[in-house]
Amino acid sequence: MRKFTENNASFDSTGNTVQAALADLVGTYDLLGKQLLNEEGKLRSFLKVYVGDEDIKALDGVDTALKEDTVLSIIPAIAGG
């Protein structure tokens, strides 16, 4: 994904939910938005978001609260046959 973030692998956000942090990220890197979000502005199906070591699906989804030092990771599903 780094080719869409001016080669930065990480990004600091003050967003206090997953949704806010993602909006912050996409607002900063225009090109990245098209990679991460579909036409409805939802995260693409092959991407997962982790807060620390937990899938946000097991937490409160995009409403999951973030603390100042929480690490949020966007992870593509890697699979094949």
Place this chain on the structure above:
Amino acid sequence: MQITSKAIFPGINLSEKAKKIIFEDAQKTYPHECCGFFFGKQIEGRRQITEVLVVDNSVQENRARRFEITALDYMRAERKAIEEDLDLLGVYHSHPDHPAIPSSHDLAVALPFFSYVIVSVQKGEVNHWRSWQLDEGGLFAEEKERHNK
């Protein structure tokens, strides 16, 4: 169903060490599919692969025909790339008793940018390998092996 195209990529080179790790994993995991990540640098578009991270195939069923990598293993791979100042350039997996050509399932779940190295293992021995990358039309095009001068 069309899976591959004739688009041209600049090519890929796997170091001897990288090949050894990938082939050993493919043979050891046979008759199931192995999988992992590889790292290196892209020089004038050509990918020079120097490091490998072997990970578990996390699928529980049909392990001879499917592989999946967990999110936590993906995070480990990203971390390794940052720590070693390399780029995470792709994913390898094996095709037990099948040629190193992407399957329709490979295409259905493929991501852009990554090189997909496929190792064909015939009766437990590595037979050949090929590398593929999604082209602009969303089909797999071969990324040929290029030897260093």
